[in-house]
Amino acid sequence: MKSILTGRQLGLVWIAVVGVLVALPWVGADPANIRLITLIAILALSVSALNLTLGYAGELALNQVAIYAAGAYVSAYTAINHSADLLLCLALSVVAALAIGLLTGAPGLRLGGWTLAITSFFVVLLVPSVVNVFGETLGGFAGLNGIPLPSLFGRELSTEEFYVVLIIVAALWFAVFRNIVVSRHGSALLVLKESPVLAAAVGTSVYRTKMVTYALSGIPAGMAGCFAAFLDSFLSPVSLNINLVIVILAASILGGSMSVYGAIVGAAIMEIGPLRTSAFDQYATIAYGVFLVIGGLLLRNGIAGIAHRLWDARFGARRRRPAAEEPPAAEFRFPEVEGRALRISKVGKSFGGNRALDGVGFVAEAGRITALVGPNGSGKTTLMNLVSGYYRADQGTIELGDRPISGLPAYRVARCGVGRTFQTPMVPHGLTVAETITTGRLGSHPVPMIASALRLPAHWRALAEEAESGRRIMGALGLSHLAGVPAADLALGTRRMLELGRAVAGGSALILLDEVASGLDESDIQDLVAVLGKLRDAGVTIVLVEHNFALVRAIADHVVVLAEGRVLAEGDPEEIATHPDVVSTYLGAGGEISGTRLATAESE
Numbered sequence: 198m199k200s201i202l203t204g205r206q207l208g209l210v211w212i213a214v215v216g217v218l219v220a221l222p223w224v225g226a227d228p229a230n231i232r233l234i235t236l237i238a239i240l241a242l243s244v245s246a247l248n249l250t251l252g253y254a255g256e257l258a259l260n261q262v263a264i265y266a267a268g269a270y271v272s273a274y275t276a277i278n279h280s281a282d283l284l285l286c287l288a289l290s291v292v293a294a295l296a297i298g299l300l301t302g303a304p305g306l307r308l309g310g311w312t313l314a315i316t317s318f319f320v321v322l323l324v325p326s327v328v329n330v331f332g333e334t335l336g337g338f339a340g341l342n343g344i345p346l347p348s349l350f351g352r353e354l355s356t357e358e359f360y361v362v363l364i365i366v367a368a369l370w371f372a373v374f375r376n377i378v379v380s381r382h383g384s385a386l387l388v389l390k391e392s393p394v395l396a397a398a399v400g401t402s403v404y405r406t407k408m409v410t411y412a413l414s415g416i417p418a419g420m421a422g423c424f425a426a427f428l429d430s431f432l433s434p435v436s437l438n439i440n441l442v443i444v445i446l447a448a449s450i451l452g453g454s455m456s457v458y459g460a461i462v463g464a465a466i467m468e469i470g471p472l473r474t475s476a477f478d479q480y481a482t483i484a485y486g487v488f489l490v491i492g493g494l495l496l497r498n499g500i501a502g503i504a505h506r507l508w509d510a511r512f513g514a515r516r517r518r519p520a521a522e523e524p525p526a527a528e529f530r531f532p533e534v535e536g537r538a539l540r541i542s543k544v545g546k547s548f549g550g551n552r553a554l555d556g557v558g559f560v561a562e563a564g565r566i567t568a569l570v571g572p573n574g575s576g577k578t579t580l581m582n583l584v585s586g587y588y589r590a591d592q593g594t595i596e597l598g599d600r601p602i603s604g605l606p607a608y609r610v611a612r613c614g615v616g617r618t619f620q621t622p623m624v625p626h627g628l629t630v631a632e633t634i635t636t637g638r639l640g641s642h643p644v645p646m647i648a649s650a651l652r653l654p655a656h657w658r659a660l661a662e663e664a665e666s667g668r669r670i671m672g673a674l675g676l677s678h679l680a681g682v683p684a685a686d687l688a689l690g691t692r693r694m695l696e697l698g699r700a701v702a703g704g705s706a707l708i709l710l711d712e713v714a715s716g717l718d719e720s721d722i723q724d725l726v727a728v729l730g731k732l733r734d735a736g737v738t739i740v741l742v743e744h745n746f747a748l749v750r751a752i753a754d755h756v757v758v759l760a761e762g763r764v765l766a767e768g769d770p771e772e773i774a775t776h777p778d779v780v781s782t783y784l785g786a787g788g789e790i791s792g793t794r795l796a797t798a799e800s801e
């Protein structure tokens with residue numbers, strides 16, 4: 198997520214580049230070169246649409262050509278029959294793009310994975326047939342002639358003026374695109390790309406995020422179609438085919454799909470490259486395909502990825518190196534939360550004929566640590582998934598404070614104040630430690646996308662609040678010195694701490710910990726015990742599923758033992774360690790509570 202330049206420096210460079218491009222026709226640039234830049238800008242808009250969905254959201258959607266076609270035909274029809282005003286046609290193209298995006302994205306995004314790639318690709322294959330069905334209006338296979346020159350505020354635009362409008366519109370889109378991906382909305386996409394389960398756990402609706410991204414990505418593709426329609430005053434469905442899909446895909450892969458400016462680099466290569474010369478035209482599809490495979494195999498995040506790595510090797514390491522380690526500072530405390538108890542009552546859950554939970558009920562008191570223990574298959578994970586909203590209970594109720602949360606989807610449970618960590622920490626690639634902690638606020642402290650895209654005051658306010666909250670949380674966790682370090686590179690113990698920080702950042706009143714100590718060494722466990730104590734002091738209700746009974750004895754206020762989907766016993770750790778039912782049950786099963794010998798725990 199870290200950009201090579203600061204936002205201000207990048208803005209100045211961008212304005213300078215756009216200024217030079219806009220001035221070209223008036224300083225005697227060759228019209229052929231102006232046309233080449235026009236083609237690059239149009240293709241770059243379409244490629245940016247793919248970069249947004251594929252690179253940032255991790256969804257392979259191939260419908261850019263269909264949306265481009267919609268933008269082109271809507272503009273051409275409007276220009277021929279009503280008005281050739283460029284701004285009106287651009288606006289209508291965007292509306293058409295959003296409509297087609299929502300219509301074609303809904304089923305694929307709901308089903309996910311390859312379904313989206315296939316449905317979106319299928320829509321592209323339909324383009325020529327649809328154009329032919331409306332042959333009289335849209336010109337059919339023969340093409341649509343006589344598209345008038347575009348105008349602006351009643352004045353016809355010259356070729357040069359049309360070029361200037363295109364450059365300015367494309368520059369504005371790329372600025373908005375960059376602002377979105379370098380904001381919490383970009384972080385939300387990286388979280389989603391890492392795992393939809395994680396996205397829901399931080400309170401973001403997976404479907405809504407995908408849908409918004411998909412619809413947003415239609416905007417540049419639709420505008421590209423509009424400009425393309427006016428460029429040659431002629432439109433043919435013949436060129437809106439699989440070739441164009443492959444050109445866009447190859448440009449995205451070559452330029453770097455996880456890059457804003459990679460779209461421009463990739464588009465430039467595809468337009469300027471030797472493969473675009475007429476001699477290659479008959480082999481174009483094969484050539485693009487080869488280009489695509491080579492780019493995909495040899496380049497990690499394309500040319501933009503190479504540029505980033507080179508820059509990092511030269512300047513980045515110094516900036517990202519951890520500062521001197523500091524112990525968790527006493528002045529940094531976790532923000533106080535209003536204690537809320539978790540009440541589980543008569544909860545049942547079956548998988549087919551397997552009764553995983555059968556009338557489970559207990560209370561995890563507010564501001565206390567409750568441990569959930571039991572042998573393998575006793576239903577601990579199922580219960581955690583029910584509380585988090587990943588599963589629905591067949592019977593019973595789950596309440597946080599006085600609010601029922603059973604039956605809510607996972608992202609809404611998270612927004613009610615339930616945070617969690619995972620057995621294998623889920624830390625998205627591409628985010629620093631500070632940014633990862635901030636992702637905990639995605640669901641609980643929403644900021645409108647428009648505010649981030651246009652850098653409105655709400656964006657800056659949220660940024661300042663996030664920085665202050667992150668500083669406090671990293672201070673309390675002892676992670677301040679790692680703030681700028683890529684989070685995914687950290688050791689297991691630090692990533693577990695980070696997950697706790699993320700849950701705290703969201704203001705969670707209840708934090709569910711799934712085997713939080715597994716794989717940690719003695720010193721990591723000591724740090725963890727200290728942090729969990731601080732969280733409890735801040736009023737957070739903690740429920741932990743733990744195999745390590747020695748740890749349970751060290752930190753839990755209350756222990757609930759599950760066996761075969763029922764509560765076998767509950768009490769404080771000492772009571773449980775000597776509880777006759779627990780001892781007889783587990784001694785009979787080898788003296789273990791989920792792998793930890795009670796006898797060993799007792800002797801420690």
Ligand SMILES: Nc1ncnc2c1ncn2[C@@H]1O[C@H](COP(=O)(O)OP(=O)(O)OP(=O)(O)O)[C@@H](O)[C@H]1O
Pocket residue numbers: 548551552553571572573574575576577578579580791
């Ligand atoms: N998604 C699922 N589909 C079918 N059966 C499941 C599913 N999840 C859990 N079960 C079954 O429910 C029962 C309880 O499993 P669960 O994973 O909740 O136990 P656990 O106490 O967490 O075990 P472990 O300590 O091994 O993680 C087991 O019999 C398991 O096979």
